[in-house]
Amino acid sequence: MTTNTSSGSARTSPRQLTWARRRRAVATFWREYRRNRAGLFGLAVLSLFVLSALLVPWVVGEEALSVTRPPGEPLQPPSGEFLLGTDRSGRSVLDLVLWGSRVSLTVGFAATFISIAVGGLIGILAGHFHGWLSAALLRVTDWFLVMPTLVLAVALAAVLGRSLSTIIIAIGVTAWPTTARLVRAQTLAVEARPYIERARALGGGHWHVMSRHVLPNVMPIVLAQTTLMVAGAILTESTVAFLGLGDPTVPSWGSTIQAARDTGAVSSGMWWYILPPGIAIALVALAFTLCGRAIEGVLNPRLRSR
Amino acid sequence: MADIVPTSAVPHLEEVRDQPSGMPGARLERERDREAVRRTAAYVGQRLLGAAVSLLAVIFTSFFLFRIVPGDPVRVMTHGRPVTIEQKEALAREFGLDKPVFEQFATYLLGVLRFDFGESFQYHRPVLSMVGERLGPTVLLVGASLVVSALLGFWLGLQGAWRHGSTSDRVHTGVALTLWSVPSFWLGLILIVIFGSGLGWFPTSGMKTPGVEGFEAVLDVAHHMVLPLVTLVAVVYAQYLMVMRSSLLDEMGSDYLVTARAKGLRDSDVKRRHAVPNALLPTMTLVFINVGFVLFGAVLVETVFSWPGLGKLFYEGLSVPDLPLVQGLFVIFSATVILMNLISDLLYPIVDPRVRP
Numbered sequence: 001m002t003t004n005t006s007s008g009s010a011r012t013s014p015r016q017l018t019w020a021r022r023r024r025a026v027a028t029f030w031r032e033y034r035r036n037r038a039g040l041f042g043l044a045v046l047s048l049f050v051l052s053a054l055l056v057p058w059v060v061g062e063e064a065l066s067v068t069r070p071p072g073e074p075l076q077p078p079s080g081e082f083l084l085g086t087d088r089s090g091r092s093v094l095d096l097v098l099w100g101s102r103v104s105l106t107v108g109f110a111a112t113f114i115s116i117a118v119g120g121l122i123g124i125l126a127g128h129f130h131g132w133l134s135a136a137l138l139r140v141t142d143w144f145l146v147m148p149t150l151v152l153a154v155a156l157a158a159v160l161g162r163s164l165s166t167i168i169i170a171i172g173v174t175a176w177p178t179t180a181r182l183v184r185a186q187t188l189a190v191e192a193r194p195y196i197e198r199a200r201a202l203g204g205g206h207w208h209v210m211s212r213h214v215l216p217n218v219m220p221i222v223l224a225q226t227t228l229m230v231a232g233a234i235l236t237e238s239t240v241a242f243l244g245l246g247d248p249t250v251p252s253w254g255s256t257i258q259a260a261r262d263t264g265a266v267s268s269g270m271w272w273y274i275l276p277p278g279i280a281i282a283l284v285a286l287a288f289t290l291c292g293r294a295i296e297g298v299l300n301p302r303l304r305s306r
Numbered sequence: 307m308a309d310i311v312p313t314s315a316v317p318h319l320e321e322v323r324d325q326p327s328g329m330p331g332a333r334l335e336r337e338r339d340r341e342a343v344r345r346t347a348a349y350v351g352q353r354l355l356g357a358a359v360s361l362l363a364v365i366f367t368s369f370f371l372f373r374i375v376p377g378d379p380v381r382v383m384t385h386g387r388p389v390t391i392e393q394k395e396a397l398a399r400e401f402g403l404d405k406p407v408f409e410q411f412a413t414y415l416l417g418v419l420r421f422d423f424g425e426s427f428q429y430h431r432p433v434l435s436m437v438g439e440r441l442g443p444t445v446l447l448v449g450a451s452l453v454v455s456a457l458l459g460f461w462l463g464l465q466g467a468w469r470h471g472s473t474s475d476r477v478h479t480g481v482a483l484t485l486w487s488v489p490s491f492w493l494g495l496i497l498i499v500i501f502g503s504g505l506g507w508f509p510t511s512g513m514k515t516p517g518v519e520g521f522e523a524v525l526d527v528a529h530h531m532v533l534p535l536v537t538l539v540a541v542v543y544a545q546y547l548m549v550m551r552s553s554l555l556d557e558m559g560s561d562y563l564v565t566a567r568a569k570g571l572r573d574s575d576v577k578r579r580h581a582v583p584n585a586l587l588p589t590m591t592l593v594f595i596n597v598g599f600v601l602f603g604a605v606l607v608e609t610v611f612s613w614p615g616l617g618k619l620f621y622e623g624l625s626v627p628d629l630p631l632v633q634g635l636f637v638i639f640s641a642t643v644i645l646m647n648l649i650s651d652l653l654y655p656i657v658d659p660r661v662r663p
Contacts, residue, residue: 038480142356143363146647150602151620151639155632158624159371235489239606242491244625257492261610266495267503274499278492285487 032298039294045287049280053101060095065251078272085272087256088263097276100253104284107168107237107252108230114172115233116179116226123183124218128191128210138184145177153236157245164247167240171233179225183218190217220299227292231285238281253277350652357648364640369414372633373407423634428626433634436619443513444615447531448597448604451538456593458539459546460586466547467554467585468577479551482544490541490603494610497533508532511612534611538603542596549592554585587658594650598643 033039076086084093126137156170190196191214199209240246241254248255260266260273389397398404402413417424423433462482466475485493502510509515509530518526557563558581566580601617608617616635623631 139359142360143367146360146644147364147367147640149598151598151605151636154605154624155371155636158627158632231487235487238489239491242489242606243609243621254489257489257495261495266498269499269503271499274492274495278489278496281492282484282488286484289483289487 029298033294036294036297038290039297042287042290042294045283046291049101049284049287050105052098053105056098056102060098065091065095065099077270084276085270087273088259093256093272093276096251096256097253097280099251100256100277100280101284103164103250103252104234104237104281107164107171108234108284108288110168111171111175111233111237112226112229114168115176115229116222118172119176119179120183120218120222122176123180124187124210124214126180127184127187128206128214137180141177141180144174145181147174149174150236150239154240154243154245157240162245162247164250167237167246170240171236175229175233179222179229182221182225186218186221187214190214220295224292224295224299227288227295231288231292234281234288235285253281346655349655353648353651357644360644361641364637364644365415365418368633368637368640369411371636372629373410373414418637423637424630426623426628426631428623428628428631433631436631437616437634437638440614440616440619442615443613444604444608444617446527447534447538447608447613447615448600450531451535451542451603452593452597452600454535455539455543456546459543460550460589462543463547463550463589464554464577464582464585467551467558468581470551470555478547482547485540486544488541489606490537491606491610493540494533494537494607497537498610501533513614534607534613537607537610538600541603542600545596545599546589546592550585550589553588554581557581557585560584587654590657591650591654594646594653597646598639601639601642 073086078085084097087093087096122137122141126134126141152174153167153170156173157166160166160170191209196209196213199213204212237246237252238254238257241252242258244258246252246255246258254277256277257274260270260277263270263273265273395404402410405413414424421434423437425431426433426436429436459482462478466478469475498510501507510533513530514523514526515530563576563581566576571579604615605617605620607613608615609621612618616638620632620635620639622628623635
């Protein structure tokens with residue numbers, strides 16, 4: 001804005017100005033976000049899980065997951081050696097939960113990335129162009145929107161075979177329509193503003209308008225949507241795993257709960273086998289939800305009182 | 307969506323009746339009425355057409371998903387069992403899998419339109435009759451949980467918004483968000499551990515005790531339903547609470563509430579007569595749109611509690627996998643969601659005059 005009054009005005013390039021503006025925007029964002037205590041709690045929990053997911057191969061090691069040479073006796077209650085007891089093959093439940101965070105976060109982020117990429121692209125295209133392209137894209141979006149997401153995801157997982165990538169694709173493919181709807185609405189709102197007309201008048205083409213003007217304005221809303229969507233994806237992954245359609249080779253929280261149920265942990269009261277993975281799922285999903293709501297609150301001041 | 311038309315059709319009708327017929331004004335009014343009827347018909351027609359297109363899309367998707375993607379259905383059917391080539395060919399003939407894909411699709415489409423979803427691989431019975439047997443328990447469970455969770459969510463959301471920022475508001479919002487993040491199947495298992503095998507208060511599986519007759523059978527079913535119902539409600543009600551809360555918060559800044567207060571109305575009257583009816587509108591549609599979510603919740607809850615409904619049937623079909631069964635249930639679940647969306651679309655203009663076509 002005040003380009004020439006700042007120090008070294010002769011040397012500030014547009015690029016530097018842009019970056020300074022972005023830094024300021026991030027600082028403002030963080031100042032507002034910090035006021036939301038629930039959001040901070042979510043962020044803290046999230047950092048903890050991300051950290052454990054990143055460090056677990058070094059701290060625990062892959063041999064803790066071995067079924068053939070388990071570290072302990074099966075189905076032991078918590079003790080000094082195994083803080084949360086052992087599972088049906090004698091592995092530490094704590095180690096399983098720590099390893100599970102890798103699966104959950106990977107699936108959550110990857111599936112969300114797919115759905116945000118697909119939904120964002122379709123949303124921007126449907127909002128930017130008018131006529132048959134927009135109509136066709138909307139029709140396709142509605143097509144996917146009416147299908148019960150979870151049923152479709154489970155059916156896809158059942159049909160495509162059991163692997164982590166199947167689950168990621170299934171969740172990603174079924175979750176994008178909501179994003180597309182949201183992005184399209186935001187694109188329409190942005191394109192109604194006068195500076196888009198200015199950009200067009202100066203000779204900006206479709207690509208320029210979409211990538212330089214619409215996308216940066218859509219991103220914040222997408223960010224809030226992303227965090228909410230990761231929570232949903234993690235819940236869906238655990239559900240699919242619980243239904244026995246997960247990847248049998250990876251220790252996911254959902255499959256641990258399923259194994260606990262199959263072992264009869266419910267009727268014989270083996271709480272240490274059932275409680276930890278479920279609490280982990282709930283904590284991560286809640287943390288993402290709280291972060292998403294906090295971001296929404298920053299972006300939309302009207303929501304702040306909620 | 308629909309245009310916002312300031313005047314609704316109903317007052318016109320009465321004006322017309324008041325005026326002597328033959329007046330130019332009356333003719334104009336009648337003209338306008340006819341216009342409103344025409345627009346309503348167009349709106350309804352559009353929604354019906356949209357629902358039909360969606361249904362066709364679902365049928366097409368289900369065919370593609372379950373016949374084409376798995377590659378060879380016969381291999382899926384005979385998974386893990388030693389079969390001869392002759393047996394495989396016989397199976398393929400039996401299920402019409404040896405015909406061209408286009409012909410298979412035509413047969414399938416015609417079948418679905420006559421509610422014929424084919425025969426289960428596993429039980430060799432028509433899918434429809436299996437669905438019929440299991441429909442009742444699911445309708446009971448899903449219906450009850452929809453009613454309870456909507457009432458609970460509306461009520462708590464209302465209280466929360468009216469006193470937003472208060473301790474009870476914070477607690478209720480926090481509890482609802484936490485329960486919403488909890489996987490329903492896990493919550494069900496925990497409830498079984500505590501109230502079923504631990505305290506022994508409630509039965510943990512099935513729907514009725516054999517040999518119980520008459521009125522006691524009703525109580526028995528209710529007793530069996532407590533834990534599944536609590537699980538479903540706990541997972542679902544948060545959405546109603548949040549939407550009701552934010553919808554009422556939106557209304558609370560409105561000028562007409564200031565007017566209502568200025569008239570000297572008591573706080574409870576302002577809330578009940580003025581704020582709530584308006585805030586209720588967007589939330590009502592959510593009940594219908596949410597049916598898909600609740601249906602899937604039912605799949606898990608029924609599996610965990612061995613509730614003999616469609617959800618458990620879906621789970622049983624998935625674990626075989628029994629493709630015609632899963633396919634049929636997929637179409638039925640999707641069709642239910644489409645139907646509910648249609649109802650909400652048609653209901654909305656009736657409830658809210660502002661969006662009347």
